[in-house]
Amino acid sequence: MEKLAEIKHLPDQFSVIQTKGTLDWAYPAFILASTAAAMDKEVELYFTFYGLNCILKDSSGLKVSPLANPGMVVKSPVGPEWLQEIDWNRKLPGLVWTLPGASMLATWGFKKRMLLEGQVPIEELRDLCLELGVKMTACQMSVDLMGYKPEDFIDGISFAGAASYFAQTPKTQSLFI
């Protein structure tokens, strides 16, 4: 009972640990974070390992590949309707995605599809998150490990270790993406 009362008095918080550095993993984290922030929740995003890719100034490293990604739907955003309906990830053998340029083509198609569906570019979305007060923290250990410099990252983020992340984030909720 006491614990329940304690939970009720905590401010509404939401936190995500982002470990993946591809475009299709970056979008959900920023979409959920911006929505939660708009609903007055205290939002904390913690970027570790490849997740650091999501907060680099140069976002060209954020790509998407159907290789070893069987869940991905690969549909052409251009062309006649019958062509757009084909899910190439189901039709073609996985070997095709190892060909040079496959990832570039998939990334181009993914970005185009996202814009067609009314999403905003990832850079704009993360700026919106910062504007809405989402706190972003880069894992200091991962920054050193990957050999990044502090100036490689977008403005408005902080650097800290895992202990400081757990010290300031909710005891009750932590979603791992």
Place this chain on the structure above:
Amino acid sequence: MKDNIVYLCLCYINSAYQVIVEVLLDILIDTKGLACPMPIIKLKKSLAENPELDNLFYIESTDKGGLQDIPAFCQQQCLVYELLEEQPCIIFKVWRST
């Protein structure tokens, strides 16, 4: 006679003022063509930029999820809402409860 004219003028100015105030208090948020979470974020931003208690927000959206999302957001933020139109695009009227 002169007083009457002055009175009429004042009435006219007053009603014109009222119309202007009403127009200024109505805020149209166009989120047509934008998907989740943009309609909610634009509504939130507009709420922050227009803190007047009498503001009326008209939000237009083509996002299908908005039909559930906008009411959910309003309930959570203690706002009053009314669905004005569903086709061809969703229009919600949103205002602050007093």
